[in-house]
Every structure is written in C-alpha cells, then in structure tokens.
Amino acid sequence: MRHEQPSNPAPGAAGDQNDHLIAILAANARAHGAEVAMRERDRGIWQETSWQAYLQQVLEAAAGLEQLGVAEHEKVLVVGDNRPALYFGMLGAIALRAIASPAYPDFTPEQLLGQLAREGVRFAIAEDQEQVDKLVALRQQHAQLEWIIYDDPRGLVGHEPEGVMAFTELLRRGRERLAAEPTLANALQNRPRADDVAILLHSSGTTGAPKGIPLKHRHVLFAVRSAAAAGYFDRGETHMAYMPIAWVGDFIFTIAAALALQFSVNIPEKQETVQRDLREIAPTVYFTSPRAWSTMLTRVQVGIAESTALKRWLYGRFMPLAIEIERARLKGREPSAGQRLMRALGELLVYGPIKDQLGLARAHHAYTAGEAIGEEIFLFFRALGLPLRQFYGQTENSALCAAQALDTVKLHTVGKPFPGMELKISDSGEILVRGGNVFDGYFDDEAATAESLKDGWLHTGDAGYLEDDGQLVVLGRVSEVVYTRARDRFIPTFIENQLKFSPYIKDVCVLGDGRDYLAALVAIDWEAVGHWAQEHGVAYTSFADLSQQSGVYDLLAGLMASVNARLPQGTRIHRFVNLHKEFDPDDGEVTRTRKLRRGVIAEHYADIIEAIYAGQSSVESIATITYETGESGVIKRQLAIRDVPAGSGVNA
CATH class of the missing domain: 3.40.50.12780 (ANL, N-terminal domain)
Structure with a gap:
C-alpha cells in the first residue's frame, strides 16, 4: 500500500x-x-x-x-x-x-x-x-x-x-x-x-x-461526532429535511446529527414547496448535490436575465468582482482594501439579496458531495459569501469520511479525513477507508462483504490519490476504468462530470470501451436549454423537439470541444447525439440517486450507439418508457448525430 x-x-x-x-x-x-x-x-x-x-x-x-x-x-x-x-x-x-x-x-x-x-x-x-x-x-x-x-x-x-x-x-x-x-x-x-x-x-x-x-x-454516531470535531457542523443547527429518506445523507443529518447535536429539523409541506419553505426557515447548515447547486445557479441567472435593467447592471458589475476575489483567495491572495470595500457594498446590493432569495442567508455550513462540482458553480456560491465545501463519503462509511477545511479549500480535492478516520491508496489506485464509521458488512451477502472489507479496511471502489498535504482527490469508480481499442485508459464518470459542469447538460453517458474513439449520449437540461432557446429566438414545442434543434447541437458541440481541450488526445469525444428524453429511473437507466446503469443504457440505446460508430448522420430511435404505474409506452424520433469540432470550443 x-x-x-x-x-x-x-x-x-x-x-x-x-x-x-x-x-x-x-x-x-x-x-x-x-x-x-x-x-x-x-x-x-x-x-x-x-x-x-x-x-x-x-x-x-x-x-x-x-x-x-x-x-x-x-x-x-x-x-x-x-x-x-x-x-x-x-x-x-x-x-x-x-x-x-x-x-x-x-x-x-x-x-x-x-x-x-x-x-x-x-x-x-x-x-x-x-x-x-x-x-x-x-x-x-x-x-x-x-x-x-x-x-x-x-x-x-x-x-x-x-x-x-x-x-x-x-x-x-x-x-x-x-x-x-x-x-x-x-x-x-x-x-x-x-x-x-x-x-x-x-x-x-x-x-x-x-x-x-x-x-x-455506533457507526452513525462515530461519524457525526467525528465530523463535529472537525467543525463540519455545530450544536443547535437549523436543518431542512427534504432529501429522500432512503438516502444515507438524510438519516445522518435528520436523525443522527439532529439527535446528537440538537438540531432543529424543518420539513417542507411538499417537494414542490421546498424553495419557498427553505427561504422561510433559512437553515444554518445546508447540503445538496452538485446537480442541485447547478440548478440553483441556473435559476439565479434566469431570474437576473428577466429582471430590471438596474438589477442586471448591478449583477454584471458586482458578481464578476466577487468571483475574481474568491478565485484569488483560493490561490492564497487576499483582496485589496478597495476590493473589500466594493465587496461590502456588493453584499448589501447583490450578494445578500440573492442569498435571501435562495433561503441561504444564514447558512454558515454549506456542502456538496456525490460527484464533482463545476468550477463555475463552486466559485459562484463561494463568491456570494457561502462557505461552500466539498466532502466525501459513502453509505458504507456513514456518508461522512473526509471534507475540505475552511482554510484549505481546493477546487479539485474533497479534503482530509475526519478525526479517527484513516485513508490510504492501494497499489492499484483504490481509495481505502478505516474507522468507527465503517459498516460491518452487507445484509445477507457474505461474498460482497468479503470483497469490500479486507484487513479492517473498506475498499471503496473509488479511484483516487492523496496530494502532498493529505487532501484526497477522487477520480471515479475503479470498476469504470476502461480502454479504447488503442488501449487509451479513461474513466467515463470523470469525463461525464466535466461535461455536466455545464448547466445545459443534465445527464451524459460517455461511450468508448473497446471502440476506436469516444462518443456521448446527451440528455439536455430542459430548463437551462429552454431559457437559452428563448434568449436566442429558437422555437420549439417539446423536450424532444428542443433537443434536436441545430442551434442546441452547435451549443453542445462547443461545450464538448472545450472539455476535449483539457483531455489527452486518445480520450477526447469525437461524436455525440442529443437524446429525445432524459435518462429515467423508471426505465432502469439511472438509479434513484441519478447514477448511470451503463448496461441498461447500452441495451436501450443499442441502435443509436451502433449508428454513431457506423458513421451515420442520423438514426431513428424507438424507445420504450416505463411509468410509475408499471405501464409502458413507446417514443419514436429521428435523432441527429454530430461530430465534435476540433479546437478549444466555448467556455463550458
């Protein structure tokens, strides 16, 4: 090791x-x-x-x-x-x-x-x-x-x-x-x-x-107390319980931490009223996924675009300043006296009102986890004055394992382990964890337990490395390390996360295992792309129609070219298709936590995948969808297949 x-x-x-x-x-x-x-x-x-x-x-x-x-x-x-x-x-x-x-x-x-x-x-x-x-x-x-x-x-x-x-x-x-x-x-x-x-x-x-x-x-209490000892949260926090109760994060925050640290737990009237109820409660500790932070940023940007000329001017004047200050802080440079003065004025005119509208005016602990978060999103919320930090954990280690400290935040790391928890990287590059937060084995599955727990260490299945200062960098799942036909090594989730930093992409599945090149199946973000279409005069009638608009393809091609510029030559995306529907958990394509089921996707979209690698410019897709009732239906659509242009593209 x-x-x-x-x-x-x-x-x-x-x-x-x-x-x-x-x-x-x-x-x-x-x-x-x-x-x-x-x-x-x-x-x-x-x-x-x-x-x-x-x-x-x-x-x-x-x-x-x-x-x-x-x-x-x-x-x-x-x-x-x-x-x-x-x-x-x-x-x-x-x-x-x-x-x-x-x-x-x-x-x-x-x-x-x-x-x-x-x-x-x-x-x-x-x-x-x-x-x-x-x-x-x-x-x-x-x-x-x-x-x-x-x-x-x-x-x-x-x-x-x-x-x-x-x-x-x-x-x-x-x-x-x-x-x-x-x-x-x-x-x-x-x-x-x-x-x-x-x-x-x-x-x-x-x-x-x-x-x-x-x-x-003892697992969950160890995790909560370790996190509290590291300053992850404090006694008496105000917490909003809106994440699924079947997800480990809800049990840790809403039950274990709330009991151990006397949180005040607040439950919205229904999922549709979360934003309104969040604003009324103004929690002091707030956690959500990178996807949700991205959606929140999109909502802010849409709201500003539709506001008065004065508000647009104030936002355009103060928001870039705050982002510049935050970017410099992450590099160890403190703002000048003049910047501090302008930052204080911006808090009164722009940053404070935005945080109030989001319900985060009192949040002194803000976290993201589950997958990588885009630099633009991370910088935006920290620029607002939210101390947004990344953390790392799995259900098997009670969700709490490592987190960024307030004074050592880096864009690409997830921080150091909490007190009493150990991390190391195996010779194969797998992240191993040990501590009182780690579970004792799977329910009624000795084989899976033996594979996961060895010599007291939890084999997380994640690939990563530790930097010289002890901060952990997570690359993706070890099981997802694959190779092109030319033996170029890549991790699909790493590339997918780079693409999903864009607000215009909700989901994406990167292909290329055993193939001559990489390609992608893309599910656009309906709200963000819809707003883009309105701003650019692009007419559409439905999700499927919007996904196939030439302008939307141009937009995503530019985004992919930008990501390609940061990737090794053999792991760049050559072709992509915009799907006519989102990946759906009811169709078995993603889990309830939005993780891709690649085998199901490969089966459902086999005709599209073969058309991509056959060099076709379009393909007729016939997709079966399953509703919550168990009933199914069929969607037919002609889908365009586009090459990704060479060059730097646009800022994703």
Missing part, C-alpha cells in the same frame, strides 16, 4: 452499549424538553414538535408497533417523502431493536417488491394513499405483508383495506399501552444497544440488485 493519511484521535467513548439514538433522544427530552426539535409546514402553517413530544411519539409508535407484532431484528419498510410520522415510526422501530428499511417514494412496484421479498418485510409505514395502494397491490405477490400504517389520511380514513391502519391509531394504541404498563416507557428507552443495526440502507444497484447496507448506532 502507499500514500497513507495518518489517523487522528477518535472522538467519543468506545464500547458503551448504552450510547444509542434512543438514549440520546431521551436525554434531549430531559435537558431540552420544551425546545423545538422538529417543524413541519402543514397547510401553510409551521407545526412545531418539542423534544419531549418527539420522544413521546417515538415511544408511542414503538409500543404500538410491538403490539402489532414487530419483533427484534424485524425489517420495517418506510416509504414516502419526508414526514414527521415516518421519522417517528423509524425511531419507534429502532427502540424495539427492529430495523427501519426506507425505500424511495418513486420506486416502481417491481422495485418495491424486490425490497419486500429480500428482507421478508411484514410491516410497512407509508406516507399516503399512493404508497398504500402500491403496497396493497403487492400483497398478492408478498403475502407476508401483515400491516401497512399510513400517515396522510386523505383518501384512506374510514375506507382502510384490511391490514391498513392510520399512524394516529397506532399512536393511540401505543399511548394506551404505555399508560397500562408504567415501566414500559423506561424499558423502551434502554432496550437498544450501540451494536444494534439502526438503519438498513441500500446501494444504488448500478450493476444488479441493490445490496443492503446495515448501519449500527
């Missing part, structure tokens, strides 16, 4: 079996009982839940679930958008030493059935009628499913099918049981162990069925 990053002292006590999430929740209720632990916007009004009420509802849920038959190590499915009841239900299961197993709300019935069957699920907690209907229908194939507990009563209350119960009824039963058994509440608070599995999350399933990833109390 080589390039090892030394370990730092680990925070927190080790081996204390009473150090678990329910004990921490109970301690918060004792010490901060009347303080607000959670808010949910319901019909326009923020409904508050104190720490004492939080604990009470978790205990009532636990007592009710146990009465229904939930036993230790039982897998309890949780499906839906962010709702207090779903979090209370998850923690209620955890109090019983059962295991919450969340699923993405937009799972197809087939995907949901796979999770039910693999884990032998008998109990489910669902958000609303849509999820209940899916689960009820699946009982024909998964008869083990005994009880479905729902939160939203619309369309269900008074008309519940057999084995379907309201969450309020579950709490009522639990409340009665707690009253009848005076020692039960205390027993539930003390029943879990630090070595119990707290949550069963799942891999993205890019190469097959998703793998179950059990995280124990």
Whole structure:
C-alpha cells in the first residue's frame, strides 16, 4: 500500500452499549424538553414538535408497533417523502431493536417488491394513499405483508383495506399501552444497544440488485461526532429535511446529527414547496448535490436575465468582482482594501439579496458531495459569501469520511479525513477507508462483504490519490476504468462530470470501451436549454423537439470541444447525439440517486450507439418508457448525430 493519511484521535467513548439514538433522544427530552426539535409546514402553517413530544411519539409508535407484532431484528419498510410520522415510526422501530428499511417514494412496484421479498418485510409505514395502494397491490405477490400504517389520511380514513391502519391509531394504541404498563416507557428507552443495526440502507444497484447496507448506532454516531470535531457542523443547527429518506445523507443529518447535536429539523409541506419553505426557515447548515447547486445557479441567472435593467447592471458589475476575489483567495491572495470595500457594498446590493432569495442567508455550513462540482458553480456560491465545501463519503462509511477545511479549500480535492478516520491508496489506485464509521458488512451477502472489507479496511471502489498535504482527490469508480481499442485508459464518470459542469447538460453517458474513439449520449437540461432557446429566438414545442434543434447541437458541440481541450488526445469525444428524453429511473437507466446503469443504457440505446460508430448522420430511435404505474409506452424520433469540432470550443 502507499500514500497513507495518518489517523487522528477518535472522538467519543468506545464500547458503551448504552450510547444509542434512543438514549440520546431521551436525554434531549430531559435537558431540552420544551425546545423545538422538529417543524413541519402543514397547510401553510409551521407545526412545531418539542423534544419531549418527539420522544413521546417515538415511544408511542414503538409500543404500538410491538403490539402489532414487530419483533427484534424485524425489517420495517418506510416509504414516502419526508414526514414527521415516518421519522417517528423509524425511531419507534429502532427502540424495539427492529430495523427501519426506507425505500424511495418513486420506486416502481417491481422495485418495491424486490425490497419486500429480500428482507421478508411484514410491516410497512407509508406516507399516503399512493404508497398504500402500491403496497396493497403487492400483497398478492408478498403475502407476508401483515400491516401497512399510513400517515396522510386523505383518501384512506374510514375506507382502510384490511391490514391498513392510520399512524394516529397506532399512536393511540401505543399511548394506551404505555399508560397500562408504567415501566414500559423506561424499558423502551434502554432496550437498544450501540451494536444494534439502526438503519438498513441500500446501494444504488448500478450493476444488479441493490445490496443492503446495515448501519449500527455506533457507526452513525462515530461519524457525526467525528465530523463535529472537525467543525463540519455545530450544536443547535437549523436543518431542512427534504432529501429522500432512503438516502444515507438524510438519516445522518435528520436523525443522527439532529439527535446528537440538537438540531432543529424543518420539513417542507411538499417537494414542490421546498424553495419557498427553505427561504422561510433559512437553515444554518445546508447540503445538496452538485446537480442541485447547478440548478440553483441556473435559476439565479434566469431570474437576473428577466429582471430590471438596474438589477442586471448591478449583477454584471458586482458578481464578476466577487468571483475574481474568491478565485484569488483560493490561490492564497487576499483582496485589496478597495476590493473589500466594493465587496461590502456588493453584499448589501447583490450578494445578500440573492442569498435571501435562495433561503441561504444564514447558512454558515454549506456542502456538496456525490460527484464533482463545476468550477463555475463552486466559485459562484463561494463568491456570494457561502462557505461552500466539498466532502466525501459513502453509505458504507456513514456518508461522512473526509471534507475540505475552511482554510484549505481546493477546487479539485474533497479534503482530509475526519478525526479517527484513516485513508490510504492501494497499489492499484483504490481509495481505502478505516474507522468507527465503517459498516460491518452487507445484509445477507457474505461474498460482497468479503470483497469490500479486507484487513479492517473498506475498499471503496473509488479511484483516487492523496496530494502532498493529505487532501484526497477522487477520480471515479475503479470498476469504470476502461480502454479504447488503442488501449487509451479513461474513466467515463470523470469525463461525464466535466461535461455536466455545464448547466445545459443534465445527464451524459460517455461511450468508448473497446471502440476506436469516444462518443456521448446527451440528455439536455430542459430548463437551462429552454431559457437559452428563448434568449436566442429558437422555437420549439417539446423536450424532444428542443433537443434536436441545430442551434442546441452547435451549443453542445462547443461545450464538448472545450472539455476535449483539457483531455489527452486518445480520450477526447469525437461524436455525440442529443437524446429525445432524459435518462429515467423508471426505465432502469439511472438509479434513484441519478447514477448511470451503463448496461441498461447500452441495451436501450443499442441502435443509436451502433449508428454513431457506423458513421451515420442520423438514426431513428424507438424507445420504450416505463411509468410509475408499471405501464409502458413507446417514443419514436429521428435523432441527429454530430461530430465534435476540433479546437478549444466555448467556455463550458
């Protein structure tokens, strides 16, 4: 092995079996009982839940679930958008030493059935009628499913099918049981162990069925405390819970960190109101993906373009200045007195109002992770005054492994490991991780566990290297290292991320394994390209129509030429096609976290790929699409195939 990053002292006590999430929740209720632990916007009004009420509802849920038959190590499915009841239900299961197993709300019935069957699920907690209907229908194939507990009563209350119960009824039963058994509440608070599995999350399933990833109390608490020790977040943060509950980041932020550090968790009314609700709450800690930061930047740019002449002038005068200052800061140069004065004026006139509109006026911790973020996007938000930083983690290491420090931010790195965590690079270039945040193995999959955990080190499957100052650079997945026919080595995700730095490209799949040259399948960003089309007088009627406009092809060809200029000769993109639809998780082309399923894409677009490499200038594509209901349809479209011009192109 080589390039090892030394370990730092680990925070927190080790081996204390009473150090678990329910004990921490109970301690918060004792010490901060009347303080607000959670808010949910319901019909326009923020409904508050104190720490004492939080604990009470978790205990009532636990007592009710146990009465229904939930036993230790039982897998309890949780499906839906962010709702207090779903979090209370998850923690209620955890109090019983059962295991919450969340699923993405937009799972197809087939995907949901796979999770039910693999884990032998008998109990489910669902958000609303849509999820209940899916689960009820699946009982024909998964008869083990005994009880479905729902939160939203619309369309269900008074008309519940057999084995379907309201969450309020579950709490009522639990409340009665707690009253009848005076020692039960205390027993539930003390029943879990630090070595119990707290949550069963799942891999993205890019190469097959998703793998179950059990995280124990000690794993997630170690990760949170390590990150807090590194200044990643502080006690008493205000947090907005809007990311999918089946994603590790939501569990770490909304449950583990919120309990351990007494966060105030805020839940939007629905996904469509996140931006409005975010502005009202103005969180102090904020995390989202590079894709979401890019979308936010596009929204700002569109808003400025459609604003008054004065606002456009102010933006054009102050924003480049702030970006210039930030670029210099990242190179170690401090702004001059004159620049500081102009920066302060810009904060009043431009930067502050933009942050307020985005709901980030109070964010003193802002993070991005999951994939590389474009330099333009990264610089823009830091120029606004947001301390945006990159971090690195996986579900297998509780999402928190390394992050950039405030004073050592680099555009191309993800920072150094948190205290108590170790990183090193294997001789093959793979990133290895060790620490108390690393899981103990996959659910019911000894072969995958043996492959992933060796000699105490987690083999992440990511390729990377450590710089001289110990900062980690992530290149892509080791498994995705491929070669052209001429044996030029490349990592598709690295090139794809370079292309997606452009706001005009939502998704892209780079081809070239075993081929004479690289090519790309592109899914345009509907909003950004649509705005570009309006600005340039390009008429269109639909996504498919817009994607095939000659001007759009010219735009993307220039972007690709710019990326090519930064790549070795043998790994440059020669040809591309704009697809008539986005890559869709319901079609199996991407995971719910937007990771490409390359095998599925190769199958779905085989005719297009062959036309690209046959030198054709166009191809008729017939694509089958699958809806959430499981029904399918067909889209036919003539697609142009374009060569990427030589030269530097335009700034991507």
